[in-house]
Amino acid sequence: MKIITARRISQVFFLALFLWLCAVSILGEGWWQWRGWPVNAFLQLDPLVAIATLATTGAIYRGLIWALVTVIATILLGRVFCGWFCPFGTLHQVLGYIGRRYMRVAARIRVNTYHPAQAIKYYILLFMLGAAAWNLWRPVSPLFRSTLQTGLLDPIPLMQRSVNLTFGTLADHAFRPAAAGQRHYEGALGIGAVFLAALLVNVLIPRFYCRFVCPLGALLGVLGRFALLRIGKTHARCSDCRLCHVDCEGACDPQGHVRPGECVLCFNCTDTCPDDTLRYATRTSAAGERPWPGMTRRSALVALGTGLAAAPLARLSALAGTNFVPGVLRPPGSQAEDEFLARCIKCGQCMKICPTNIIQPALLQGGVEALWTPVLNHRIGTSGCTPNCVACGHICPTAAIRPLTIDEKLGRGEFAADGPVRMGLAFVDRGRCLPWAMGTPCIVCQEVCPVAPKAITTSDVFEEVTGGRLHVSEARDGVIEVSGVAWLPGQWATGDFHLQGAGGQPRAIVESGERTLRLGAEGEAVRRDASPHPGQDEEGPRAGEDVRIVVRLQRPVVSPALCTGCGICEHECPVRGLRAIRVTAENESRHPEHGVLVSGKKG
Amino acid sequence: MPARSRRTTHPAGPIERVVSWFVLLALVLIAAGLWTLQSRPNPALIPGASSPPAVAVAAEGWLNAIPVDFSPMGPPERFNAQTVSDKIDGKAELYLSAGFVSLTTRRMAGRERASEWFEVYVFEMESPRAAFAVYSAQRRPGARALPAPAEGYVAGNGVFALRGRHYVELIAADLASAPAAEAFAAALLDKLPAEKAALSERDFFPPDRLVADSVGLIAESAFGFDRLNQVMTARLRAGAGEVTAFVASRATPEEARALAQAYEAFLLANGGQGRPAPAGLAGTVGVDLYGALEVVIARGNVVAGIHEADDAESGWAAAQALGARLGEMLPP
């Protein structure tokens, strides 16, 4: 078997594995669900994730240590990751292959020859590492903190996010709606557009992304600087047919001064060379090589410095401090915002695994640096945050969302003293709430509140309805008749409406006709508001008396000491547009300074 | 000119071939490793392992409807299979192995005398048969039966009763509180749905020898043998004393025969000595286990026998009676 056949099998294998791991990222215990699948395997083998979070946090978190395998393989062999493993690279290669089938040989040679702009990816890498570097120093001012932006362009998080949130979701809708649920992701168009653009440009220039953009490729190119084995020529002179450039994936110029940092080890050149001059061997190319990226030290420093400057510039708007955005809610167990932004790689794994689909990619509401980080949206999901679920923190590869236990999330057992993990606090919008603003009975939010004891209680009042002032023309046996009205039969007999005489207690209306009302015995609800004159009204209204129809309203009131901000109330609120009860980031556990109570903790 | 015509390619050299196959082997190993890995679920993801049940059950309603003579000392508490050991740690397995659904408990005090208090336990089991198993396994000797039609008894300060798929215990704080518990039990039992337990094996015990209230059901691993499940036991009068008899139904005669042979082999493997059965007892073997007689009878789809008879004579007498009864009950 030829090495390029093995390389193709390897690429197909890892691309299929990647897609499979995306497909099984569903909460559950079946073999086709998360169960024990290492769904973060690709992210954990990605050294840019490990190195960037090492810079921002000073540690390599759990599975990210697997990146060491890639790092060592790259140091010894070169960019084997790019040519043999990277699923994004495989897609580029396939599309590039299709694109250049329609090119003449001369055009193919031209397009696969090194271009100085390939240095751009090194500038991108330096810029991002610069932005991530501040936490190595941590000066006094909280402005000078890392922001982790590698995930925007790092191919593994990029592809993970794109498959999870866009094309994988579309495939689920089309082929297995039951298994994945009808999921939606806000701003999926933007994520999908970046992904598609990166793929389609291959038709013009093969592996465009790998050559010009990919910060991971840049990192691996530098790491492979001293690779023991490298592509090179056995003789300085050859027939110079340049056929080695026809299918060169990395545009690394094997014919001239080869650039090992650009070579992705596709082995197409050793296969096509008619002179049999190209080798993958310990020696450097007989024609010489250009081992360092094509950029000057000065321009490298500028890129790094720009990154260093960008991070505090982003923080000047104080979005991670006093100017925090109340609408930006983070998943349960998320780190405080500045730490969160130093950890999140925007891979979308939490958004994929969330069983209720409430974890959504942020647009720009949390600031530019928070683009595509997870935020909660209780309208788009299928419920609020499920109390007995901690999946997001367990899938998060970088602990931007900490892996909570159920006990810690609910504040039980050894965490009882800390109280539950709060994601925010629900506020009733009294201008939109049906019982508060519209005189319409509704108790949905109180009923669905999953906290025990319930964080939503009701304040019960009787309020006069519009057109409810009546004059009794006749009254006997608990039935009263009024003149000058034309009601729909049954209109007042829903159980919520009561009749109140002058100074008396409201009594429930049990039947209503076009002009008649029948009153029930004094009900349980009425009796609770202990009447100062019990029995006074037992006879009911008399003919000639002025009465009014009142409606019993149970108005929701949220207890900030109990509410966890799970958002189930917001999700269920019957005011479907701008909800009448909404969760905002006040009281969230990760920012004690956002508390609205003197003591943020329970009793 | 199309590109491909100009291209020549090289055949694979020996090193190249080895490396290529090595790569393929590595891929196969990775696939195998992943398959193994996925079969071990991440424990953090199994929801509800420690969460209390959210759904109310009927038992809560029964314990909320309190007769006027009683006042509750607290709200009803509910436990599921995961949490039942929070309440009866150490004895939970007895219920779980028999088929446990839920436990609801509540403490009650007499309205007149608050010092008289007791706790009510309502165990909901999977079936009336499962309820019977836990009821019979804990039967206290020398107890006073509850007045008919209730099935239950009073032992010391406790009231223990069975109705349908519910097993009920009322534990009184002291002997003086027991009558209050008994009165509450009577009211509670009335509310529980009646449901007939499928206990047809009971008929296999010879009625003339059967000791009243001695029938029990062992759900799992009877007499230390893990394959002997769903075994009905009873005390039979024999000679001057009593012996323990057992009956277990199986789906087919083959299954019953295989179980009988396996049980006999188990007894012999644990130090038993084979003893020939007296003439006229078909499909019967005896085993002397350290001086006690074990008898195993395979008849039709039933495995029956005698367990730990202290003297061989009464053991065989009971076995004869049991065999004869099986002959009557089973189709020839």
Added chain:
Amino acid sequence: MSVPGKTLPTANLTRREFARRAALAGVSVAAASAIGALYRRDDPRPATSADRRFEFGTYAAPDTAGRLSVVTGGDRAGAVGRALELVGGMGAFVRRGERVLLKVNAAFATPPIVGATTHPEFLEAVIAHCRAAGAAEVLVTDNPINDPATCFRLTGIAAACERAGATLVMPTDGAFQRYTQSGGRLLCDWPVLAGPLAGVDRVIGLAPIKDHHRSGASLSLKNWYGLLGGRRNVFHQDIHTIITELALMFRPTLVMLDGTESMISNGPTGGSTADLKPTRTIIASTDPVAADSLGVTLLGRRAEDLPYLAQASARGAGRMDVERMDVKRAQMG
């Protein structure tokens, strides 16, 4: 990739260049591996009280090993006094000014008559002896299965403490710390009831004698189960190992078993007085394995029937061969 061999004029240079590159690659691999040491398994979270590690202290009084007494007959308080006298008197274990922790069994919120918990009279008698020996403070604790306050109240233990002058220490959330037993299989990073043990000089275990559906018998060793927190019922899957590891946590000053009424069936909750048998025996010992080996006979079982006793004794937690020990026996009226 087969090559027609051809030596290049620059062969030496190439070899030197490769050696230099190999060395640098080696250094890079070493550096990467060294950076790998920054690996962290634990998730980044603010430190909590649960993160502090806990170790048990030394509670056995000097030169008291292997003492064992059995008293039959008599009332609870009298038999307790006699049993203590036979092992050398409380003064041999508790010195003036010391702080004593009594670990009772208050597992269930059941009344004393059921016999599922340490009897208040038994507790009261022991508290009195501790105080008479000059204990500066007598603490009583347990982490019950049911709600602690209810358990202590309904079992009569709270009232007994109040009457006899002992302090009841509640198993509050802050009272637990993580404990790892060296060589332990189950007790790894497990929360134990450390709060009441803080600053304590002596620990005495007071347990009833009970049948136990899962382990065979619940005696003085099983009583230490009440020092565990967390979701400890997972240990029921391997009950004998956990009791063995409990036996190895620490040597108590003394354990006392109350077999005045032993629960011989339907344990450990029992429920009816019909489950009890008046065995009228009090056992005191500095060796909990020996005490349990004697105590289990009151249930009509042999020590060999309890695998955890054999395991605990094999691992050095105490002796099972009580027949070869100097057992002080006494019979009261």
